[in-house]
Amino acid sequence: EVQLVESGGGLVQPGGSLRLSCAASGFTLSSYWMHWVRQAPGQGLVWVSRISSDRDGSNTIYADSVKGRFTISRDNAKNTLYLQMSSLRAEDTAVYYCESDVGWGQGTLVTVSS
């Protein structure tokens, strides 16, 4: 069964850092383009970042709102996707999902507040 499980969310102060993980099972994560998407409370889905498959060069790209602050990466040995978030702002508060053409994870909540 294909599964994506996010973890690492929590409460962090403005300016702080957090690393989200997305553990994949049932498929090889490096064979797919993987995305991070977020959803602020009561709002719609917003694309955050993407890493392409190994075959396509593992290229990364970011939404303007997080460029220079967030870093997407992948550990093929652990079949896990990451999102390193730094210089966090209140407006980064959201549920963060990893997703690809095989499905979506259940999300992890990030709250940025003092």
Next chain:
Amino acid sequence: QSALTQPASVSGSPGQSITISCTGTSSDVGRYNYVSWCQQHPGKAPKLIIYDVSKRPSGVSNRFSGSKSGNTASLTISGLQADDEADYYCISHTSSGTSVFGGGTQVAVL
């Protein structure tokens, strides 16, 4: 990158068919066959129902179908059921390499 345009809401009676449109530009929807749709019930994580314009993941009902014409993609739900009441989002790859979501469509089953 501007969000893709979806109707705010669509409604239908049980058993009917409804179609949700997703309008982009020649730089996203019109350029690539990389349009996906997801379904989100209140308080739940999104669920992928269509990818690559018209492909259905394993386990997704064939009542859901996708298509594209020019800069507009469409999701059709046939044989509408009470459990189809949810929010639906389209997503497209863009020429800048990013992805962009639609604003979401709330489907009501009357």
